[in-house]
Amino acid sequence: xxxxxxxxxxxxxxxxxxxxxxxxxxxxxxxxxxxxxxxxxxxxxxxxxxxxxxxxxxxxxxxxxxxxxxxxxxxxxxxxxxxxxxxxxxxxxxxxxxxxxxxxxxxxxxxxxxxxxxxxxxxxxxxxxxxxxxxxxxxxxxxxxxxxxxxxxxxxxxxxxxxxxxxxxxxxxxxxxxxxxxxxxxxxxxxxxxxxxxxxxxxxxxxxxxxxxxxxxxxxxx
Numbered sequence: 001x002x003x004x005x006x007x008x009x010x011x012x013x014x015x016x017x018x019x020x021x022x023x024x025x026x027x028x029x030x031x032x033x034x035x036x037x038x039x040x041x042x043x044x045x046x047x048x049x050x051x052x053x054x055x056x057x058x059x060x061x062x063x064x065x066x067x068x069x070x071x072x073x074x075x076x077x078x079x080x081x082x083x084x085x086x087x088x089x090x091x092x093x094x095x096x097x098x099x100x101x102x103x104x105x106x107x108x109x110x111x112x113x114x115x116x117x118x119x120x121x122x123x124x125x126x127x128x129x130x131x132x133x134x135x136x137x138x139x140x141x142x143x144x145x146x147x148x149x150x151x152x153x154x155x156x157x158x159x160x161x162x163x164x165x166x167x168x169x170x171x172x173x174x175x176x177x178x179x180x181x182x183x184x185x186x187x188x189x190x191x192x193x194x195x196x197x198x199x200x201x202x203x204x205x206x207x208x209x210x211x212x213x214x215x216x217x218x219x220x221x222x
Contacts, residue, residue, distance in 0.1 A: 001164065001194070004036060008172060016050075053167050054087055069093040072198020073165045093198075098123050143177050150184050157218050158190045161211055163201030191218075 015022070015029040026049070034044045037051070043059050044051070057068035058079065066076040069092040077092035089095070101123040109115050122128075150156055160178065162171035174192045181190060193214050195207035202208040 005172070005175070007032065007036070012049075057167070058087055067092055069198070070168045071166060071200070072163065073167055075198065094124060146190070147181055150181070150190060154185055155222060156189065157222050159211075159214060159218055160190070160192045161201075161214075162192065162194045163197040163199060163207070164194050165197065166199040166201070168199055 011025075011032070012029060015025045018025055020026070029049045030041075030045050033039075033049045033051070034041045037044070037056075037060070039051075039056070039059055047055070053070060057070060057073060060073070061068050061076050061079075062082070064076075065078055065082055067079045067087065067089060069075040069077075071091065071093045075093050077089070077095060079087075079089055081088040102121060105123065106121050109117075109121070146158065150158070160174045162169060162174060164171070171192065171194045178190050178192055193211070195201045195204075195210055197204045197207045202211060
């Protein structure tokens with residue numbers, strides 16, 4: 001992925017800034033994005049090389065009639081509405097885990113814990129989700145507070161962990177955020193690590209062990 005990251009932060013970003021002032025650079029960008037993603041050249045062309053997440057997840061598996069999950073783009077399910085202009089199906093991961101997760105949690109709460117209640121258990125509450133405050137100012141809070149915490153505690157070390165295929169929390173967002181932070185002492189105090197897998201990459205044994213190794217190394221330095 002090193003070459004992908006390098007291109008994203010270099011020629012790709014530069015070409016986007018140029019806009020329509022450099023048609024040759026735009027054409028080169030579209031060809032590069034097509035090569036890197038394996039998508040239909042026409043789709044990339046009419047997207048201007050700017051791939052919206054959900055459009056990508058439909059397009060990359062379209063020939064197979066499937067959808068990719070935003071939480072792990074390699075996890076798919078069949079698209080029941082392939083001709084709809086918008087995705088109407090639920091996310092492949094969420095759609096497949098709601099029933100078994102609900103069954104397991106209800107059994108754990110009522111049988112193992114022994115807490116009896118008549119209320120309905122929702123593994124994922126869409127009512128709560130719709131009430132989520134997505135104000136842009138709130139999303140800036142964690143980065144601001146991270147800077148303040150690193151400044152206040154000179155011994156604090158941080159690992160920000162991502163799965164390569166997680167498009168709900170793209171790793172490049174953290175890389176760009178950390179790159180904008182001032183260096184406060186050791187430049188390795190705040191690190192971004194990526195691992196094979198998606199949003200819950202730690203469900204993969206190798207990725208979980210890799211994260212454990214990185215955490216142990218950070219802890220030993222502290």
